Amino acid sequence: MEAISKRFFLYLSNNKSLDRMAKRWGSKFGADRIIGGEAFSHAIPLITQLNQEGFQVTVDHLGEYVNSVDVAREHVQECLQSISAIAGHQLDSEISVKLTSLGLDISQDLVLEHMELILSKAKESGITVTIDMEDSSRCHAILEIYKILRQKYENIGTVIQSYLYRSDKDLDDLDQFAPYLRLVKGAYKESGKVAFPEKHLVDENLKHLIKKHLLNGHYTAVASHDEAMIDYTIDLVKEHNIPNDRFEFQMLYGMRNQLQSDLLKKGYKVRIYLPYGEDWYGYFMRRLAERPANVSFALKGLFSK
Ligand SMILES: Cc1cc2nc3c(=O)[nH]c(=O)nc-3n(C[C@H](O)[C@H](O)[C@H](O)COP(=O)(O)OP(=O)(O)OC[C@H]3O[C@@H](n4cnc5c(N)ncnc54)[C@H](O)[C@@H]3O)c2cc1C
Incomplete structure (x- = not known):
């Protein structure tokens, strides 16, 4: 049943008509419970509050799979403005970007030009x-772009997904860049040809990647709501005397608030991933696919009137 609902919501996440409808109905779905507002200005009070509570943040301007140069340029402008606002308001926040929102599906040169603007400003x-x-169809292209940019910029990180068979090799390949990596299980609908079909193998591989990256001595962001992954990381860093400034936990805004606070109280660094913008549909559907209970308020909202 769980697998069926996951496939169903991941299928819906690619539906263009529902995406258009969702933009019109926005908060009816309760999207504001897991999204920081439709504009960066709405997210500023939230980031300020999270910072005051002791959390660090990474903001993501929602949007993906852009196939128009003009729209990609709008995304770049939005990123530049959010960077200015983070600096201007002295917020403790990084930014996260999706390369398909910056023109990855149009050309590598375009994305590189856009990323250079964003990275130099940041x-x-x-x-x-x-x-x-x-x-997964974009994984190779994304890592190639990361490698090109990493040679010029220190202030760049990327993500490795444990559900992909290729990830162990990718981690080895990236080792030479001493990369700042966020390690996740992976959120997209993938075939058994490229990804572990069984959850326990995805979990085991995430533990393997966490251990390898931490013991390689590189900064590691463990991005998971799964206590088994968090406990594993805590045991590992204790066993190997890895100091708290070599790693952090990351969780999505609105998910597992108590766990976020508990980790902070124990002295760990916790970064909240805060998406904002009008293009929230794909993000929202992937969260439903992971755990419908996470966003059950959305389903209630749908049938409440
Ligand atoms: C900060 C961040 C950034 C991410 N970036 C990316 C990215 O760039 N690319 C990408 O593909 N994916 C990304 N993801 C998504 C990620 O790949 C997973 O799809 C997502 O995190 C779900 O996996 P999980 O490890 O959290 O735990 P799951 O495997 O979903 O859950 C494991 C167990 O944890 C418990 N649990 C989980 N959520 C809750 C909850 N809300 N309340 C109570 N218990 C719960 C349950 O017991 C559950 O069985 C990101 C995730 C985070 C947190």
Whole structure:
């Protein structure tokens, strides 16, 4: 049943008509419970509050699979403005970007041009930019772009997904860049040809990648709501005397608030991934696919009138 609902919501996440409808109905679905508002200005009070509570943040301007140069340029402008606002308001926040929102499906040159603008602006204010990982058909292209940019910029990170068979090799390949990596299980609908079909193998591989990256001595962001992954990381860092400034936990805004606070109280660094923008449909559907209970308010909202 769980597998069927996961496939169903991941299928819906690619539905263009529902995407258009969702933009019109927005908060009717309760999207505001897991999204920081439709504009960066709405997210500022939230980031301020999270910072005051002791959390760090990474903001993501929602949007993906852009196939128009003009729209990609709008995304770049939005990223540049959010960087200015983070610096201006002295917020403790990084930014996360999806390369398909910046023109990945149009051309590599275009994305590189856009990322250079974003990274150089972010560098002026000491802000790190993490390239989110998208579906497996784009993984190679995204990692190639990361490698090109990493040679010029320190303030860049990316993501490795444990559900992909290729990820162990990718981690080895990236080792030479001493990369800042966010390690996740993976959120897209993938075939058994490229990804572990069984959840326990995805979990085991995430533990393997966490251990390898931490013991390689590189900064590691463990991005998971799964206590088994968090406990595993805590045991590992204790066993190997890895200091708290070599790793952090990351969770999505609105998910597992108590666990987020507990980790903070124990002295761990916790970063909240805060998406904002009008293009929330794909993000929202992937969260439903992971755990319908996470966003059950959305389903209630749908039938409440
Ligand atoms: C900060 C962040 C950034 C991410 N970036 C990317 C990215 O760039 N690319 C990408 O593909 N994916 C990304 N993801 C999504 C990720 O790949 C997973 O799809 C998502 O995190 C679900 O996996 P999980 O490890 O959290 O735990 P799951 O495997 O979904 O859950 C494991 C167990 O944890 C418990 N649990 C989980 N959620 C809850 C909850 N809300 N309440 C109570 N118990 C719960 C349950 O017991 C569940 O069985 C990101 C995730 C995070 C947190």
